[in-house]
Amino acid sequence: MGWVSTHAHFLGNSGLLSSNDCASNLNLKTLLPPRLRSSRVRSGEARKVVAFHGLRRPPYKLDALEPYMSQKMVEMHWGEYQRAYVEGLNKQLEKNNILYGCTMDELVTVTYNNGNPLPEFNNAAQVWNHDFFWESMQPGGGDIPKQGLLQQIEKDFGSFLDFREQFIEAALSLFGSGWVWLVLKRQKKKLEVVKTSNAITPLVWDDIPILALDVWEHAYYPDYKNDRSSYVNAFLDHLVSWNVATGRMIRAEAFVNLGEPTIPVA
Ligand SMILES: [Fe+2]
Numbered sequence: 001m002g003w004v005s006t007h008a009h010f011l012g013n014s015g016l017l018s019s020n021d022c023a024s025n026l027n028l029k030t031l032l033p034p035r036l037r038s039s040r041v042r043s044g045e046a047r048k049v050v051a052f053h054g055l056r057r058p059p060y061k062l063d064a065l066e067p068y069m070s071q072k073m074v075e076m077h078w079g080e081y082q083r084a085y086v087e088g089l090n091k092q093l094e095k096n097n098i099l100y101g102c103t104m105d106e107l108v109t110v111t112y113n114n115g116n117p118l119p120e121f122n123n124a125a126q127v128w129n130h131d132f133f134w135e136s137m138q139p140g141g142g143d144i145p146k147q148g149l150l151q152q153i154e155k156d157f158g159s160f161l162d163f164r165e166q167f168i169e170a171a172l173s174l175f176g177s178g179w180v181w182l183v184l185k186r187q188k189k190k191l192e193v194v195k196t197s198n199a200i201t202p203l204v205w206d207d208i209p210i211l212a213l214d215v216w217e218h219a220y221y222p223d224y225k226n227d228r229s230s231y232v233n234a235f236l237d238h239l240v241s242w243n244v245a246t247g248r249m250i251r252a253e254a255f256v257n258l259g260e261p262t263i264p265v266a
Pocket residue numbers: 077081130214216218219
């Protein structure tokens with residue numbers, strides 16, 4: 001399809017517009033954080049869309065997760081299913097001037113529309129969720145988290161094994177299609193395991209995702225058939241990237257004060 005950009009680009013009287021033009025429609029503007037409310041859009045301004053959101057590649061070769069996730073499955077999951085969400089979203093954006101200029105994060109939040117999702121929400125959220133999912137894994141993953149994140153998990157779940165048990169339980173008990181997440185809850189200031197149905201993402205509740213596991217059937221059926229349990233265990237034992245999770249946690253702590261660090265006694 002040749003989508004080459006991860007941001008929407010527009011040609012109009014003012015040339016290339018920035019993400020400050022996201023959701024410039026007055027109704028949607030009220031849903032945005034204050035920094036995005038100062039739209040520079042002028043009425044009657046003609047624009048032509050030249051590119052929308054692109055299909056982002058996983059950060060490793062498509063066979064790199066073998067044998068726990070086959071190349072064939074990644075090619076289908078990423079190359080067909082996720083591509084369909086990207087193309088579906090781009091088709092919708094062609095028809096909706098209101099959403100011009102939004103980053104993917106902003107699109108998800110804005111189109112969730114406080115629980116009354118706009119038609120674009122499912123595709124936007126599925127694109128965001130899949131990008132986050134691919135980046136939650138690495139070749140040679142698994143094991144246990146690094147020190148700081150491990151300490152926070154032990155504090156919030158009791159132990160790493162308790163976290164692991166909760167994560168597996170959430171994945172196996174999720175009815176139908178959806179996602180399992182490790183998130184940092186902003187208000188509670190703690191890590192929790194949450195599950196979401198269909199395309200819903202914790203971003204819409206202002207939680208900060210640390211890890212995601214896709215438990216739609218399309219994510220595991222080709223390799224694992226109906227054995228969701230083996231898929232979830234393979235994710236935790238061999239695929240999950242605690243390096244990436246640690247980086248996300250460090251970033252999250254810039255927004256959520258988790259208290260004073262424990263200073264080792266000499
Ligand atoms: Fe998926």
